[in-house]
Amino acid sequence: MVHKGIRPLVFCGPSGSGKSTLLKRLLKEFPDKFGFSVSHTTRKPRPGEKDGVHYHFTVKDEMVAAVERGEFIETTTFSGNMYGTSKRAIEDVHRTGKTCILDIDIEGVKQIKTTDLEPLLVFVMPPSIEELERRLRARNTEQEDALKKRLEVARKEIEFGQDPRNCHIIIVNDNLIKAYAELREFVVKNVKDDKPESNPSQE
Template sequence: MVQKGPRPLVLCGPSGSGKSTLLKRLLKEFPDKFGFSVSHTTRNPRPGEKDGVHYHFTNKEDMTAAVAKGEFIETATFSGNMYGTSKRAVDDVRRTGKICVLDIEIEGVKQVKTTDLDPLLVFVMPPSIEELERRLRARNTECEEALRKRLDTAIREIEFGKQPGNFHIIIMNDNLDKAYTDLREFISKNTLDKDQALRGL
């Protein structure tokens, strides 16, 4: 189904868990080793977002048709907008010989597990729901109702993350430097291409 290459890396965790920060750090430190899979979405771009960089922006009609044709590895719907990872987005990264990184939600993780991608699955855990709420409030980007919804979703995500067998590793992000070290160690131990084995890691 998908172009063979290094084993992909899936990062999952509630909004506010710090997974985006960890991911940015990884891509910045090892730009030649990792490539980010750019997701599709039917939502409108936010200020500063570029098509093909942050997301492939599309519309519901086109995305639904592409999903029906089997062009997507995983899809999910949030707040009325569709999100998904196309096979082509993953292929584009793997053809370069880089480890493809996917930042996806739990529904996406469930779908990816049914494919032949065989990814390394990492769950980023916030220290507590209280700390997660504090981080989300500090962003000051949402109304109370939206914030509550995010926290309800986070509770469900954490429950799924804790269940044995759902992820290869759970990284507790109560200290960013330690969490990043744990992530690096996990990847360097588990990358399939042992010759290339993240010598820099």
């Protein structure tokens, strides 16, 4: 079991919604309060990515075996690659006394909500699916087929995120300064060193 301590802060939202940018700002402003949980993946590193920093890069056989041993709290598969959060990754952050931040997809959110970690859930929403497509195309990191598949997944994620029962806060990232201000206000109010009271939206 993962040690039950400070409630983790979970970020969810489509690729291109701006989760990573908001997350990085939060870590930069509060370096002593938050620590990032590094996920595992079976995909190959992209240019500039470092093992143990951006992801723990592994191979499918090893990750499947670790999942079967119960070493992960959530896993998902996208484009044939596995992704997941290990119990050890969360424990490593807990041991520093910091709040653990996770960046996971909606399947991961569904899985982590079944644990006793009582996560605080933040959904980052793009202004529109059209704007999301524009952002993804501007990255120029994927082939057309992969891009279309990512947009299909994004539509399902947006549908999930629009339901207020699924997350504690929904942030529409149409303006980075405004979006970060909303995130910061939520974090200052809800993330404490001791376990905060249950959020009404979880009831």
